[in-house]
Amino acid sequence: MAQKPMHQNALSMIVRSRIRHLNPGCFALVMATGIVSIDVSQHGMTLLAQALFGLNLLAYAVLLVMTTLRLLHFPRELLADFVSPGRGAGFLTLAAGTCVLGSQCLLVVPLRRLADGLLLAGAVSWVGLVYLFLAATITARIKPGFTRSINGGWLVAVVATQALAVLLVLRTASVSPPNAAWLFTALCLYLLGAALYLLIITLVVYRLVFFPLRARDFTPPYWINMGALAITALAGSLLVQHIPASGSLAQLLPFVKGFTLFFWATATWWIPLLLLLEGWRYAWRHVPLRYEADDWDIVFPVGMYTVATYELAQALQLDFLQVIPDVGVYVSLAVWLFFAVAGVLRAFRHPTVPT
Template sequence: MAVVDALLRRVRRLDPGCFALVMATGIVSVDASQHGMPWLALALFAFNLIAYAWLLVLTALRLARFRHSMVADFVDPSRGAGFLTLAAATSVLGSQCLLVVSCPRLALGLAIAGAVLWLALIYLFFAATITARFKPGFTRSINGGWLVAVVSTQALAALVALIAGHAPTPRGGWLFVALCLYLLGAALYLLIITLVVYRMVFFPMRAREFTPPYWIDMGALAVTTLAGSLVVINTPAASPLLPLLPFVKGFTLFFWATASWWIPLLVILELWRHIWRHVPVRYETDDWDIVFPIGMYTVGTFELAQALHLDFLRTIPAVGVYVSLLAWLLVALIGLRRLYRSQFRHAPHV
């Protein structure tokens, strides 16, 4: 009974953004696959399947047993966007099914599930936020986590573009959907990032308030780069969408350049947080929101180099793959250390 009680306590406090673990692991797996590490990519894929299934079970259990606290998180503007990590993780896992292993049917099933989850969660989140009777205020509501709305949109766009590239039949419809999702994600980014930067620049921000989700400022751009690059790569020469490709190429390069600009600033702010302001380094579920953008920037740059035939850009992912693997390993080790300590602290003494 003690084990069950402990599990239920964890379920009740389950972080809405817990599926960031699946997003981060999935993109690092793709990264490893692109750089000649198939066994590592497969191991991460297997881990991701287990993590995804386990988190689904916990989420379903929370919905069944603690619906009130789950709804309270969903209507909280500072936390509600985290639920969109479920939709994003489903699409990233689907992309793994095509880029790491050859499971097109599973990828198609995950694409359908990801689309349903994306439609339901993105509209419910914005509707709940707009219609809420009590709002905690601008600085307590907006943060980088809102950009998961962009990530989930572009992750789905990337998966649909990959399915189009693997489809044996004419793929114009798939590519059209992927392009529309890509453009929608771009529009959402421009809208949301304006609010996020306004909050960061014109309102006081304490070091503890600069949380890992602010790394999604860059990560949302990186996944937009990936989605645009995959649309370009998978558009056949006879496609009616071909005249739009110069626009997509320019827009994708624009987003990649902006993502590159964000990286030094985010590193500086991390140093300010931990070294200058002495915020201790401890594991949080949100830490995977740092790993995902790093891995996604590497994968997005790799695909951008192919889409624009810019071979000199391949130097970045050739180095970035090791940075993303190291980031994943560090967060995993810190998380395991915290899990071990919490279990040891609460273990019964004989």
């Protein structure tokens, strides 16, 4: 009988440790699972897409509860992460993950009311987190060096902005006729996300090129260099498809088409470079290959590129591009499955290690 309380205490300590050290970017799991679900749904794998939606809804609820408990019981640790330039941007995955889950509610399962709630929650969290993070970073009295502050994770600000634009376009397009004011808002978010990308990627590339980079410092968030472009291309493609051919916004369609293709082409350019750097990290520098919570920052860009290419091919009527998502859907699903299995195995082998 005495063993039962001991096991309960041990389990309580493990849960408490995981909450206390919860990764600020933990909602990247929701982003990755959501986009892979949408990806397989586009290719007719309905049951698998719905299963991933159910799993994602559960993951979102669990992570939301854990984040709330961390705020209530460990506010100092949470605040320290939030004001840290190198980690604070990870909190924006909450806004991005909320919007990706909302998009699932429109594309994978018919849950329009839940999508409305997630749209509102995503918008509120986006406004609060983006401005609070930037304000905290700007006004911090003690700041770490440039190389310890900037990384690809900052581009989650772009992903969150475009995820909100995507959900807003999808929700607006679900009613007829679409509301021009909401489409205009989505277009403004799309352009804002594009502007943020150009600003932040300049700093990221400057850090990569002109400062020494250790192999262990090339972390998974650098894949967001490509993922932020891919979701920008997705938002633009959806705008092209759903902005009416006649009306006040129609005259902007050629501009949106060109800009969207520009971002998709740049996302494509990033992929070989990122693969080369991964080879340098693991094959040349022999960094140990082990699961980290940030690994979901690889899954999301891979899945997002596939979904974005699928929509771009339809928006610009480029049928020859369809071969990319036809192959990419299996690649993104395989990458998701690989990290899911790795995460489960690591959780069982190292139950007290924070994720």
